Amino acid sequence: MTRPKRPTVYDVAREAGVAASTVSRAFGNPRRVNAATRTHVLEVAERMGYHPSPLATALQSGRTATVAMLVPDIANPHFFGPIRGAERRAAAAGITFILGFTEESADAERDQIARLSRSVDGFVLASSRLPADAAAELAREHNLVLVNREVEGMPSVVVDNASGSAQIVDHLASLGHRSLVYLSGPHASWLAGERWRALSTGARARGMAASRLGPFAPQVAGGGAAADAALVSGATAVVAHNDLLAIGILRRLAERGVRVPEQVSVVGYDDIFGADLCSPALTTLAGPQEEAGRAAVEILLTAGAQHASGDGPRRLVLPSHLVIRESTGPAPA
Amino acid sequence: MTRPKRPTVYDVAREAGVAASTVSRAFGNPRRVNAATRTHVLEVAERMGYHPSPLATALQSGRTATVAMLVPDIANPHFFGPIRGAERRAAAAGITFILGFTEESADAERDQIARLSRSVDGFVLASSRLPADAAAELAREHNLVLVNREVEGMPSVVVDNASGSAQIVDHLASLGHRSLVYLSGPHASWLAGERWRALSTGARARGMAASRLGPFAPQVAGGGAAADAALVSGATAVVAHNDLLAIGILRRLAERGVRVPEQVSVVGYDDIFGADLCSPALTTLAGPQEEAGRAAVEILLTAGAQHASGDGPRRLVLPSHLVIRESTGPAPA
């Protein structure tokens, strides 16, 4: 591997018979250069194989043309959508995309932000585990956009959990269920709180009993304990914090000889890859997760304009819809 | 969001009563500074909240402390392992991790490499779609390490497909199958070639008939056409290019009322998330994918030492093993 010496603005300037600053403008400020000059400079640059150094540009201008996305755990297929959407949007804008995993830890999140802050223009925080005050604090010094998390004063894009949870309750009620139990995710999870709130509100409105158990690890492995606890509760419908947990519950139920949906109905959140593979196929709340990642980067890229407009931070709520498969059915008589 | 002015080497130098270069050394070349001086400088820096600018360091030194990983498609859970392993290894070394998706296109791969080459110290190419000569060509100017791909003269780490494919043939033979069909992945896929070679060699050694069909899209959606083609072939065992395709095949077979494994046995590759969820659960070749990603970054980070040692590029082959689930059974009588 040998790195050939690359041409600089000066090389191009000399060759094109202009000043280095003109070359710079030709690339970065097209309108501040005579069109003809610009074309000529670009031709020469092309011929010489010149490409601006992102590093030097960033050092001088302060703009890095890079965004970072921080995700709790890549092993959860749920994050595919947001990651992919964010990467695509960044790539489309010629923006470099940095990905970091935080292992479900708020500290790791903080560390990564600190470490990367000089190298990026902003961060997309997916399902951030940061406490609201810590997030708001960080938002003062960094450009942050939240995905599937909301914090007062910060821009965010979420898939609608309130309406989604209401859809779940409606579905269950229409099947004759009189009680449900929510098997909750981590305490630090904002989503868990949101979901429970909407679920219990909706249940009350329909005269259903609702209880919350947990926290459980939001992974397939967490399903054992969750299923056992759910059975004890006596509820005929269980709503799991996410599909991973729901799949784990399905397994445990099968092991214990409990039939789904005849004896118990099971619902998940996210509609991850695999939700329609398991048996019975999982009823779950789906949403435009890829779009959420895309929109987050979009907001990041237009952050300057937003601030200027004085509208306050943007908050996007994307519509969700319940996908009904085989894991939900009429309440047992 | 406001970026407070950050202290520079000069600020720290003044405060600590040393030269800027000493501050620089205290951080970058610990051994070239008196231990006491270093401690003092570090203390002052700490107190002032100084952190070196990665950009400036990179611009001056040429070392970016960043690696990029390029992956064909994030929608394929197979890549979770390598991505996660690579990210973790990078994070452990304090290296920034850039992730890019290439949408299964060799051109996109080339473009990304060109675009990022100034910003990173090297690339990990997962299941690269580049033709061997193009890859070798690029390797002359860039620091590249391949994952699940081998090219003469380039460092690589692969999960053992030869032995793995032999394990598959053995398993099938032991169940009494006399014929198998390989449902191949994309023509540009090196793995597809490797797998077919090993499969056909193994089959010949055992007196089994083996044929290859395809290419098929290595996704669940590709399973329809693949299953139909397999059925026509008359083989009692089908080996799919990867688990995604295998899962698609399982579905199509179920739709057509073909019982697995009673009438046909199905085997996949990769043991992705979901392989044990589907029904019947999939028999598939598993390997330490996360370790592969980890090792690739490891090689990248020690590339300098490797070159110096004159051993030639490192080639790691990680052991694979067949996970037998429910999709394979005795050949029909």
Next chain:
DNA sequence: GTGAAAGCGCTAACAG
């Protein structure tokens, strides 16, 4: 519209 000059924050010789 274009050029000259002054750095962005850091490291790498080269002296001492």
Next chain:
DNA sequence: CTGTTAGCGCTTTCAC
């Protein structure tokens, strides 16, 4: 072991 001196490649005033 430490200080001095030049830049890395680019953008950005400020003149013209």
